[in-house]
Amino acid sequence: MLRALFPALLLLAAAPATAAPESLGVFSLWGAFRDGGRCYAIAEPAQVSRDADQRPFAAVGYWPARGRAGQVHFRLSREKRPGSAVLLRIDGRSFQLLAGPRDAWAPDPRADAEIQAAMRMGLDMTVETRSTRGALVRDQYGLRGAATAIDAAAVACAR
Known part of the structure; x- marks a missing residue:
């Protein structure tokens, strides 16, 4: 599972890393990592939209130096059509996200x-939107292990 998560970690990095992220643990479908001054829980989707043009992920991040704690972030599997909403569905609840061309928060x-x-x-x-070509983008994630991974990331950055 750790090998499956590592490519997604590379996509999450905003700046080139000088060292590999430190694993805080892999908890079923989610992993937790510390990378410099930030910590995060991350997962790849169980199902990805057809013809994905990048590796999507879901993450919950902590950046103590920036005053950020528990920020959710989604990398979409396809570039989003301008003006299209991005909806997050968790079991019976729906949330509308803010989004750029490839990411949502x-x-x-x-x-x-x-x-x-x-x-x-x-x-x-599930994260849903429309691609630049109008196709439905639907990235589906399992949440088994998410709570433990989120807690591990929060504790690691609280120290």
Whole structure:
């Protein structure tokens, strides 16, 4: 499982890393890592939209130096059509995300907290939008292990 998560970790890096991320553990479908001054829980989707043009992931990040805690982030499997909404569905709940062409986030810290609470209790999570060609983009994630990975990342960055 760790080998499957590592390529997604490379995509998450905003700047070139000088060392490999430190594994905090792999918890079923999710992993937790520390990379410099940030920590994150991350997973690849169980099912990805057909003809994906990049490796998608879901992550919950902690950056103590930036004052960020529990920020959700999604890398989409296909570039999003301008103007298309990005919807996150966790079991019976729906959340509208803010998005750029290839990434999506919760609109504010309150929504981050609501999404995390739903992730902790949920079984399945789906991110949906339309691609630049109009095709439905649907990336599906299992949530088994998400709560433990999120907690591991939070504890690691609280030290």
